[in-house]
Amino acid sequence: MPATILQGKEVAKSIRAELAEEVAGLKQQGITPGLTVILVGEDPASHSYVRGKSKGCEEVGIHSEVILKDAATTQEELLEIIQQLNQNPNVNGILVQLPLPSHISEEAVLDAIDPSKDVDGFHPINVGNMVIGKETLLPCTPHGVIELIKRTGTEIAGKHAVVIGRSNIVGKPVSLLLQRENATVTMCHSRTKDLPSFTKMADILVVAAGKAHMIGKEHVKPGAVVIDVGVNRNEAGKLVGDVKFDEVQETASYLTPVPGGVGPMTITMLLKNTVEAAKQQAKRR
Numbered sequence: 190m191p192a193t194i195l196q197g198k199e200v201a202k203s204i205r206a207e208l209a210e211e212v213a214g215l216k217q218q219g220i221t222p223g224l225t226v227i228l229v230g231e232d233p234a235s236h237s238y239v240r241g242k243s244k245g246c247e248e249v250g251i252h253s254e255v256i257l258k259d260a261a262t263t264q265e266e267l268l269e270i271i272q273q274l275n276q277n278p279n280v281n282g283i284l285v286q287l288p289l290p291s292h293i294s295e296e297a298v299l300d301a302i303d304p305s306k307d308v309d310g311f312h313p314i315n316v317g318n319m320v321i322g323k324e325t326l327l328p329c330t331p332h333g334v335i336e337l338i339k340r341t342g343t344e345i346a347g348k349h350a351v352v353i354g355r356s357n358i359v360g361k362p363v364s365l366l367l368q369r370e371n372a373t374v375t376m377c378h379s380r381t382k383d384l385p386s387f388t389k390m391a392d393i394l395v396v397a398a399g400k401a402h403m404i405g406k407e408h409v410k411p412g413a414v415v416i417d418v419g420v421n422r423n424e425a426g427k428l429v430g431d432v433k434f435d436e437v438q439e440t441a442s443y444l445t446p447v448p449g450g451v452g453p454m455t456i457t458m459l460l461k462n463t464v465e466a467a468k469q470q471a472k473r474r
C-alpha cells in the first residue's frame with residue numbers, strides 16, 4: 190500500500206487553531222504575545238518567509254513587527270537594535286531572519302538575543318538546555334519534525350531513527366529531540382560510508398542532507414516513516430526535497446512532501462514558541 194502523505198499544511202492549520210484559542214485566553218488576562226522579526230537585506234526568499242511569519246502572527250492573534258534593514262547595515266547597528274528589543278517588555282520574541290549578509294557574524298547576533306526571547310531556539314543557552322533535556326524554547330524546524338511524526342500516531346519510543354545531516358539548525362537538534370523521545374538514534378552525514386546499510390534499518394528516517402533526490406527506495410525499509418526536510422531548487426526552479434517522492438511513496442508508511450510537509454510547520458512552531466515565551470515572561474513579572 191502506498192504511503193500516507195503527511196500534509197504539514199493541515200497539521201500546521203490545526204496547531205494554529207489551538208494557538209488562536211490560547212492567545213484569546215491570554216488576551217483576557219491582559220497578555221498579548223509580541224514578536225519582532227529583524228530582516229537584513231533584499232533576499233526574496235527571506236522576505237517571503239518573513240511575510241509568512243507576519244501572516245501567521247495575525248492569524249493567531251500575536252502582535253508582530255518587522256524591522257527592515259538594508260544590506261549595508263553594520264553588525265554594531267544590529268546589536269544595538271537587539272539590546273533595545275531585549276529591554277522592551279512588549280516584545281516577547283525576537284527573531285533575526287537568516288541568512289545574514291556575510292559581513293555580519295550570525296553567531297554574534299544570535300548570542301546577543303535574550304535567551305528567554307529567543308523564539309528560534311538558536312541561543313547557546315537554549316541549545317544547552319535542550320541537550321540536557323530541560324524545558325526550553327526548541328528550534329522550530331526540528332520541533333515541527335517531531336510534531337509531524339507524533340501526529341501519525343507513531344510511537345517514537347524504542348524505534349530506530351536514522352537522521353541524515355548534522356547541521357546545527359536541523360540534523361543535530363532533530364537527533365537530540367528524537368533521543369529525548371526515547372528513540373535509538375543513528376546520525377549519518379556526507380562522510381557516512383554505505384549509507385543504505387544504515388537507512389534500511391530505520392523505522393523513522395529524517396532526511397536533512399540538502400541534496401536533491403538523494404534518497405530512493407533502495408534506502409528505505411518497507412513501512413518506515415520518512416520525513417523529508419530537504420529544500421532544493423531543481424534546474425526548472427521548482428522546489429524539490431532530498432527524497433525521490435514517487436519511489437519512496439511505494440515503500441514508506443508515511444512520507445512528507447516538499448513543498449507542503451515540514452516547511453509549513455517551521456512558522457507554526459515559531460508562533461507556538463512566541464506564545465510560550467510570553468507566558469513564561471508573564472510568570473516572571
Ligand SMILES: Nc1nc2c(c(=O)[nH]1)N[C@@H](CN(C=O)c1ccc(C(=O)N[C@@H](CCC(=O)O)C(=O)O)cc1)CN2
Nearest residue numbers: 238285286287288309329448449450451452453455456
Ligand atoms: N531565523 C531563522 N531563519 C531561517 C529559518 C528559521 O527557522 N529561523 N528557516 C529557514 C527559512 N524559513 C523560516 O524562516 C522557512 C523556510 C521554509 C518555509 C516553508 O513553509 N516552505 C514551504 C515552501 C515555500 C516556498 O515555496 O518557497 C514548504 O516547504 O512547503 C517556511 C519558513 C531559513 N532561515
